[in-house]
Amino acid sequence: MIPEIGHYALILALFAALIQGTLPLAGAQRADAAWMALARPAAGIQFIFILTAFLALMHAYVTSDFSVLNVVNNSHSAKPLLYKISGVWGNHEGSMVLWMLILSLFGCAVALFGGNLPPTLRARVLAVQGLIGTGFLLFMLFTSNPFERVFPAPLDGNDLNPLLQDPGLAFHPPFLYLGYVGFSMAFSFAIAALIEGRVDAAWARWVRPWTLVAWCSLTLGIALGSWWAYYELGWGGWWFWDPVENASFMPWLAGTALLHSATVAEKRDALKSWTILLAIITFSLSLIGTFLVRSGVLTSVHTFAQDPTRGLFILGLLIIAIGGSLVLYALRAPAMKAGGLFAPISREGSLVLNNLLLMTAAATVFLGTLYPLVLDAVGGGTVSVGPPYFTATFVPLMVPMIVLMAIAPMLAWKRGDLAGAFTRLRLAAAVVVVIALGTWYLKSEGPVLAVLGLALAGWLFTGTLIEFSGRLKLFRIGMRESLRRAAHLPRATYGMTIAHAGIAIVVAGITASSAWQTEKIQVLRPGETVEVAGYIFTFEGTQELQGPNYTIERGTFQVSRDGAPIARLFPERRFYPVQGRQTTEAAIYTTWFADLYAVIGDADGEDGRVTRLYHNPLVPWIWVGAVVMAMGGAVSLSDRRHRVGAPARRRAAAASARA
Amino acid sequence: MPKRIAFIVPAVLFLVLAVTLWWGLGHDPSIVPSALIDKPAPAFKLPPLEEENPGLSEQDLEGQVSLVNVFASWCLPCRAEHPILMRLAEDDVTIFGLNYKDKPEDARNWLGRLGDPYSQIGVDLDGRVSIDWGIYGVPETFVVDSSGRIRYKHIGPMAPRDLEECIRPVIERLKEQGPGLETVELPASCQGSKG
Numbered sequence: 001m002i003p004e005i006g007h008y009a010l011i012l013a014l015f016a017a018l019i020q021g022t023l024p025l026a027g028a029q030r031a032d033a034a035w036m037a038l039a040r041p042a043a044g045i046q047f048i049f050i051l052t053a054f055l056a057l058m059h060a061y062v063t064s065d066f067s068v069l070n071v072v073n074n075s076h077s078a079k080p081l082l083y084k085i086s087g088v089w090g091n092h093e094g095s096m097v098l099w100m101l102i103l104s105l106f107g108c109a110v111a112l113f114g115g116n117l118p119p120t121l122r123a124r125v126l127a128v129q130g131l132i133g134t135g136f137l138l139f140m141l142f143t144s145n146p147f148e149r150v151f152p153a154p155l156d157g158n159d160l161n162p163l164l165q166d167p168g169l170a171f172h173p174p175f176l177y178l179g180y181v182g183f184s185m186a187f188s189f190a191i192a193a194l195i196e197g198r199v200d201a202a203w204a205r206w207v208r209p210w211t212l213v214a215w216c217s218l219t220l221g222i223a224l225g226s227w228w229a230y231y232e233l234g235w236g237g238w239w240f241w242d243p244v245e246n247a248s249f250m251p252w253l254a255g256t257a258l259l260h261s262a263t264v265a266e267k268r269d270a271l272k273s274w275t276i277l278l279a280i281i282t283f284s285l286s287l288i289g290t291f292l293v294r295s296g297v298l299t300s301v302h303t304f305a306q307d308p309t310r311g312l313f314i315l316g317l318l319i320i321a322i323g324g325s326l327v328l329y330a331l332r333a334p335a336m337k338a339g340g341l342f343a344p345i346s347r348e349g350s351l352v353l354n355n356l357l358l359m360t361a362a363a364t365v366f367l368g369t370l371y372p373l374v375l376d377a378v379g380g381g382t383v384s385v386g387p388p389y390f391t392a393t394f395v396p397l398m399v400p401m402i403v404l405m406a407i408a409p410m411l412a413w414k415r416g417d418l419a420g421a422f423t424r425l426r427l428a429a430a431v432v433v434v435i436a437l438g439t440w441y442l443k444s445e446g447p448v449l450a451v452l453g454l455a456l457a458g459w460l461f462t463g464t465l466i467e468f469s470g471r472l473k474l475f476r477i478g479m480r481e482s483l484r485r486a487a488h489l490p491r492a493t494y495g496m497t498i499a500h501a502g503i504a505i506v507v508a509g510i511t512a513s514s515a516w517q518t519e520k521i522q523v524l525r526p527g528e529t530v531e532v533a534g535y536i537f538t539f540e541g542t543q544e545l546q547g548p549n550y551t552i553e554r555g556t557f558q559v560s561r562d563g564a565p566i567a568r569l570f571p572e573r574r575f576y577p578v579q580g581r582q583t584t585e586a587a588i589y590t591t592w593f594a595d596l597y598a599v600i601g602d603a604d605g606e607d608g609r610v611t612r613l614y615h616n617p618l619v620p621w622i623w624v625g626a627v628v629m630a631m632g633g634a635v636s637l638s639d640r641r642h643r644v645g646a647p648a649r650r651r652a653a654a655a656s657a658r659a
Numbered sequence: 660m661p662k663r664i665a666f667i668v669p670a671v672l673f674l675v676l677a678v679t680l681w682w683g684l685g686h687d688p689s690i691v692p693s694a695l696i697d698k699p700a701p702a703f704k705l706p707p708l709e710e711e712n713p714g715l716s717e718q719d720l721e722g723q724v725s726l727v728n729v730f731a732s733w734c735l736p737c738r739a740e741h742p743i744l745m746r747l748a749e750d751d752v753t754i755f756g757l758n759y760k761d762k763p764e765d766a767r768n769w770l771g772r773l774g775d776p777y778s779q780i781g782v783d784l785d786g787r788v789s790i791d792w793g794i795y796g797v798p799e800t801f802v803v804d805s806s807g808r809i810r811y812k813h814i815g816p817m818a819p820r821d822l823e824e825c826i827r828p829v830i831e832r833l834k835e836q837g838p839g840l841e842t843v844e845l846p847a848s849c850q851g852s853k854g
Contacts, residue, residue: 315681
């Protein structure tokens with residue numbers, strides 16, 4: 001009964017979304033207040049129905065209702081509760097329900113808190129959200145019904161892919177979807193603005209918090225995903241340039257560009273049509289990512305079950321959504337008046353350069369991801385794409401990006417003083433020299449690029465601190481006065497400082513872990529020892545244990561350094577009998593400056609074991625940095641102007657663009 | 660007027676992309692994991708891992724029932740699967756290896772340490788041939804009959820149960836009845852079975 005309620009709720013949600021997507025749009029066109037007013041209740045109703053469907057599906061999972069095909073395929077009665085819940089979105093159909101839940105939640109939030117938006121803009125934004133929802137609900141109901149029944153019901157399910165039975169991956173999709181779907185808000189605002197034919201500072205101020213929410217979630221989602229890959233896939237890497245990873249990374253790059261250009265649109269009333277285009281592109285990349293993962297056009301390690309009908313359906317949706325909005329853009333955007341003028345060397349100019357670099361990087365990743373497909377299409381020869389391609393193209397783009405990141409915040413709006421900025425960055429330049437020489441001295445065998453990477457991280461970190469202390473006039477006026485200035489700085493400024501410092505930490509982590517990883521693979525018998533980067537690993541043997549729905553082989557390593565014990569590591573191999581699959585659980589000990597990482601493999605037939613031991617310097621900094629970045633975003637989100645200033649379309653805005 | 664044209668560029672670029680994706684949907688053999696089942700193996704020719712050995716091409720697949728196993732030294736599930744391959748090799752099953760996006764020295768190292776179950780190995784450095792085979796993760800294993808047709812595909816590492824319930828029965832039946840065998844019936848627990 002409950003699954004049928006869920007199915008029915010989806011159908012009702014489709015009707016609510018249809019109403020939300022059509023009548024308010026027409027109402028805004030004809031200035032019909034009653035039709036426009038339909039948008040808000042429709043958004044609320046759509047959300048309630050989708051929540052009902054989501055809860056119905058979760059009920060089926062938690063109670064192990066094996067008359068539902070989706071539960072049979074992805075769950076098992078002996079599975080721990082956490083993974084019964086996360087199993088809801090660990091499959092194609094269920095993840096679409098989660099996607100819709102978040103989409104309708106965002107729509108609902110606009111309906112509830114958008115009371116002070118101009119009524120036509122609000123009606124149009126909600127209508128665009130309704131149309132997106134309509135497309136996805138149609139897709140679900142016609143090709144991916146999560147509530148399909150199976151008769152007779154099997155006694156037990158097929159279990160969730162054991163690789164996905166992991167706390168890191170349980171929360172990875174919700175964050176990722178908060179990111180993808182969050183960008184739909186920027187998209188809806190962009191389309192609404194194109195229809196209205198006007199973009200002003202208040203518009204940009206409305207777009208920014210949504211983009212920030214999406215950006216923070218996506219940052220965390222990507223970090224969680226790579227962390228999972230690091231400890232679960234068990235070969236010490238954390239990013240594989242896999243199509244699925246790229247699918248989440250491209251919207252992140254475009255979203256980062258959008259975040260910065262929206263600032264220009266808000267503060268300087270410039271770059272408006274570019275900001276709109278970025279909002280469209282960012283969400284489009286989220287949609288294309290969905291298409292790539294689910295259609296089977298590209299193949300990857302962790303794709304969902306693939307189905308060409310679904311692919312065709314999503315492609316149709318893509319053409320309508322992206323093609324339609326780009327045509328609308330081509331028609332309407334030229335009429336938008338350009339805003340404030342600026343010199344090439346200025347805050348605006350540097351943000352344009354930032355956008356160019358980020359979008360080029362996104363295009364590079366896009367090409368690399370679609371390469372096998374495009375190459376087939378043009379019938380070309382074979383060239384290798386993979387980590388080598390991405391390193392060769394991505395790194396040269398990020399180097400100027402990071403150099404620029406320290407300079408740009410010091411340039412004034414309209415016309416900046418480059419010489420002045422460099423004078424202020426003398427200390428950062430000194431840090432670069434010290435780090436470069438220090439690294440060279442300590443690690444003379446490493447690649448030259450690693451010296452550059454660490455020096456850049458130091459440059460960015462120091463530069464960010466200099467810029468921040470400049471705002472406080474630290475050491476130039478009294479301490480008390482500086483603190484007073486600190487208290488009055490906008491939160492967005494804190495956010496920027498924190499996020500940029502986070503990037504510096506990530507850069508250092510990526511550089512050191514890729515340049516100086518130590519790897520030792522060998523067969524060890526109990527009692528034997530191996531030295532890895534100065535640490536002595538003693539293998540003490542393995543034992544067999546029983547988990548809730550798997551059996552465990554657990555190895556024990558005693559790690560010591562200079563005779564002093566440091567840690568005991570317990571890497572595991574788990575065998576999931578239902579799916580007949582094995583997973584590896586790496587054992588990691590972190591000093592925060594390096595990870596000691598151990599994996600056990602097969603027995604060699606006697607009492608020896610294949611073991612893989614790593615020393616990964618600075619690798620934890622990658623995730624620490626990502627969390628710092630997301631925190632920066634959150635702080636920026638709490639800025640006063642998003643809470644108080646945003647709603648009021650000031651009279652002054654009347655002076656701005658009007659097409 | 661040239662300014663207006665600039666605004667059309669994104670839409671045109673997307674059109675190109677959409678056509679490419681549509682083409683990709685209808686064309687790529689890797690769309691359905693089972694698309695190659697009962698089809699002749701795609702034509703390929705790969706260099707060997709060690710220079711003195713022969714490489715691997717589709718012609719090598721003809722003449723005996725064989726397994727084609729996609730592996731890489733960086734892939735831990737392959738290591739989990741490795742003892743099973745060794746056991747099969749001891750039972751005189753012909754196993755061809757497709758070394759996927761691997762450093763040849765790593766692969767040599769790996770086989771040297773763990774044992775080499777493969778009668779011939781082809782090195783797919785850039786993964787091109789693996790795309791033709793519809794590989795979407797390592798490891799994957801194909802059962803190929805003596806006429807060079809792909810008859811069964813296993814995605815992910817083979818567990819002992821997969822071996823006994825799915826792979827071995829397919830091999831046995833193909834050996835007994837030859838490539839003329841029309842359908843290979845499998846227990847419901849096997850990949851790709853309809854049951």
